[in-house]
Amino acid sequence: MSLILITEQLLNGLQFGLMLFLIAAGLTLVFGIMDIMNLAHGSLYMAGAYVAAETMQRTGSFTAAIIVAVGVTALVGIALEILIMRKLVTRDHLAQVLGSYAVILIANDLVKMIWGPTPVMLNMPAMLSGPVELLPDFLYPAFRLMIIAVGLIVALALYAFVTKTRAGVLVRAGASNRQMATLMGVKVPVLFLGVFTLGAALAALAGSLLGPITAVQIGMGEEILILVLVCIVIGGIGSIRGAFVGALLVGMVDTAGRAFLPMLLRNVFPADVASSVGPTLAAIMIYVLMAGVLVFRPSGLFPARG
Amino acid sequence: MSTSRIFTVLALAVLIAFPLLAPLYGMEFYISFVRRIFIYALAASALNLVLGYGGLVALGHAAFFGAGAYTVGILATEGVDSGLIAWPAAMLVSGLLAFLTGAVSLRTRGVYFIMITLAFAQMIYYLFISLRQYGGEDGMNLYNASQLPGLDLSNDLVFYYLVLAILVLALFLFQRLINARFGQALMGTRENESRMQSLGYPVYRIRLTAYTISGAVMGLAGALLANHNLFVSPSLMNWTQSADLIIMVLVGGIGLLYGGALGAFVMLVLEEILRNWTEYWHMPLGILLLVVVFFAPKGLAGLVRIRSAVDPAKTAGLAKEQP
Numbered sequence: 001m002s003l004i005l006i007t008e009q010l011l012n013g014l015q016f017g018l019m020l021f022l023i024a025a026g027l028t029l030v031f032g033i034m035d036i037m038n039l040a041h042g043s044l045y046m047a048g049a050y051v052a053a054e055t056m057q058r059t060g061s062f063t064a065a066i067i068v069a070v071g072v073t074a075l076v077g078i079a080l081e082i083l084i085m086r087k088l089v090t091r092d093h094l095a096q097v098l099g100s101y102a103v104i105l106i107a108n109d110l111v112k113m114i115w116g117p118t119p120v121m122l123n124m125p126a127m128l129s130g131p132v133e134l135l136p137d138f139l140y141p142a143f144r145l146m147i148i149a150v151g152l153i154v155a156l157a158l159y160a161f162v163t164k165t166r167a168g169v170l171v172r173a174g175a176s177n178r179q180m181a182t183l184m185g186v187k188v189p190v191l192f193l194g195v196f197t198l199g200a201a202l203a204a205l206a207g208s209l210l211g212p213i214t215a216v217q218i219g220m221g222e223e224i225l226i227l228v229l230v231c232i233v234i235g236g237i238g239s240i241r242g243a244f245v246g247a248l249l250v251g252m253v254d255t256a257g258r259a260f261l262p263m264l265l266r267n268v269f270p271a272d273v274a275s276s277v278g279p280t281l282a283a284i285m286i287y288v289l290m291a292g293v294l295v296f297r298p299s300g301l302f303p304a305r306g
Numbered sequence: 307m308s309t310s311r312i313f314t315v316l317a318l319a320v321l322i323a324f325p326l327l328a329p330l331y332g333m334e335f336y337i338s339f340v341r342r343i344f345i346y347a348l349a350a351s352a353l354n355l356v357l358g359y360g361g362l363v364a365l366g367h368a369a370f371f372g373a374g375a376y377t378v379g380i381l382a383t384e385g386v387d388s389g390l391i392a393w394p395a396a397m398l399v400s401g402l403l404a405f406l407t408g409a410v411s412l413r414t415r416g417v418y419f420i421m422i423t424l425a426f427a428q429m430i431y432y433l434f435i436s437l438r439q440y441g442g443e444d445g446m447n448l449y450n451a452s453q454l455p456g457l458d459l460s461n462d463l464v465f466y467y468l469v470l471a472i473l474v475l476a477l478f479l480f481q482r483l484i485n486a487r488f489g490q491a492l493m494g495t496r497e498n499e500s501r502m503q504s505l506g507y508p509v510y511r512i513r514l515t516a517y518t519i520s521g522a523v524m525g526l527a528g529a530l531l532a533n534h535n536l537f538v539s540p541s542l543m544n545w546t547q548s549a550d551l552i553i554m555v556l557v558g559g560i561g562l563l564y565g566g567a568l569g570a571f572v573m574l575v576l577e578e579i580l581r582n583w584t585e586y587w588h589m590p591l592g593i594l595l596l597v598v599v600f601f602a603p604k605g606l607a608g609l610v611r612i613r614s615a616v617d618p619a620k621t622a623g624l625a626k627e628q629p
Binding site: 097299 | 363365410413414415417418422425426429432433438552556560588589591599603
């Protein structure tokens with residue numbers, strides 16, 4: 001196992017983790033501020049990917065694809081918040097699970113009606129489709145580097161927004177104690193609309209960035225949603241810092257597990273055992289990680305509500 | 307006779323008569339369809355024990371469902387056809403899985419409980435995907451139905467009545483369990499965990515027992531489903547299946563004896579009708595679910611029997627402060 005291979009997988013893990021964070025940030029804030037269990041957050045990610053694919057096909061510009069996807073999905077987020085989420089605030093988690101699951105069903109069929117049941121293509125911009133030589137003999141795909149860069153920039157911006165701005169103070173106040181924030185005069189419903197829209201935009205950004213390296217297809221939202229839920233539960237619901245740490249942990253563990261576990265097992269077990277156990281172990285690693293964290297810290301690593 | 311008992315007897319009479327009358331109207335196909343409803347009704351009722359009566363939102367029960375189905379499938383592949391062995395084995399495997407995962411999950415509360423049950427279910431799901439000798443992701447066919455002494459399960463009618471009998475028996479036992487001290491204590495933990503703790507009830511043990519029983523019955527439902535489909539696959543255990551089961555319970559009436567059965571009936575019939583009507587059947591289903599969420603918060607059974615319905619907002623760890 002060479003150092004280059006390890007570095008490459010670490011970069012892949014970082015890249016995946018940062019994308020998970022983009023999706024997790026919105027979800028954890030919605031959870032934290034309004035205590036809403038929104039299973040439909042993955043649908044916003046899917047919407048972003050599809051709109052990006054459509055725009056890319058029409059304009060050929062990846063930048064335009066991202067901008068349009070983020071804008072359109074933000075609008076969808078606003079509509080979703082006003083029509084449905086706002087009304088689920090006073091309801092229990094079960095009603096929220098049911099309500100947002102209904103949104104998933106509707107969203108998947110809407111996408112099927114517009115784009116058909118088969119996956120659509122979201123092409124990589126030609127400029128970024130080649131590899132970059134990071135070190136002598138170490139080539140890494142330019143597109144993935146771009147994702148890492150964008151992910152880091154957005155994560156930093158989000159961090160600055162939450163810790164340094166007045167709006168960020170309100171967001172944190174809302175997340176750590178909604179009642180108290182309301183009493184202190186924070187307009188929580190307005191705050192919530194803002195956070196929900198921001199969350200939708202971030203999910204769409206992740207969708208349009210990941211689109212070219214994963215399949216843009218119906219059901220992609222549910223697949224990633226589970227991973228994202230794992231991230232925010234590990235981090236502690238409502239905490240941006242928790243979501244960041246959780247997302248990077250999940251991204252790294254998932255990527256490293258898939259890359260290295262089958263290999264490591266082959267050193268210990270016979271090849272046929274290793275080749276059947278390896279992928280399973282890799283797939284369940286993040287769930288083992290989550291269960292492990294929850295056993296020792298039942299409300300995650302950085303609980304927002306002390 | 308109370309109204310609900312009259313309803314029960316009437317419903318049972320209709321269900322017993324159905325397969326005898328169906329061929330007269332060219333509806334043989336629906337015998338198997340109704341049998342599938344029974345199986346899902348059993349599963350949803352098992353989930354209702356923890357979800358409705360225990361107030362525990364478990365989002366991973368499909369794993370026990372699938373594990374039961376796989377136990378029958380794997381035993382059949384290994385040459386064990388007898389239902390007398392395979393079906394109890396399915397209950398045992400699923401019950402054991404529920405016990406082990408429940409022991410860890412029940413340490414957490416609220417959303418964290420939802421998530422950790424989901425996590426365990428996904429682990430079990432991926433475990434079965436990796437069983438390549440048993441079909442892996444593609445699942446596996448069963449060549450024969452389980453063998454039961456004196457009963458021919460390949461006969462549609464026999465199997466129909468057996469499943470119906472099991473469902474009725476299970477509902478009867480659930481009713482006894484809920485009315486017994488154990489069930490009352492379980493509902494007590496749902497209403498107020500710390501009060502029950504102070505009264506000296508072993509809250510954790512009560513919940514774990516309910517979780518294990520629920521898991522074992524899910525396993526039985528899975529065993530029946532394996533025989534019904536003569537096919538098992540990991541997709542049975544996907545988390546969306548768990549969500550579907552929760553939705554059945556919610557639609558039917560959470561914490562009501564017939565809630566799970568009613569929900570399974572309504573959802574599967576709706577799905578069937580919508581599927582025949584349009585390719586885009588998820589959308590009307592989703593819209594209907596939204597209507598249920600906004601206008602019938604206590605499920606359909608709750609519409610009829612509002613007084614005895616559970617207040618879902620009181621479910622343990624899920625009570626929300628009003629803003």
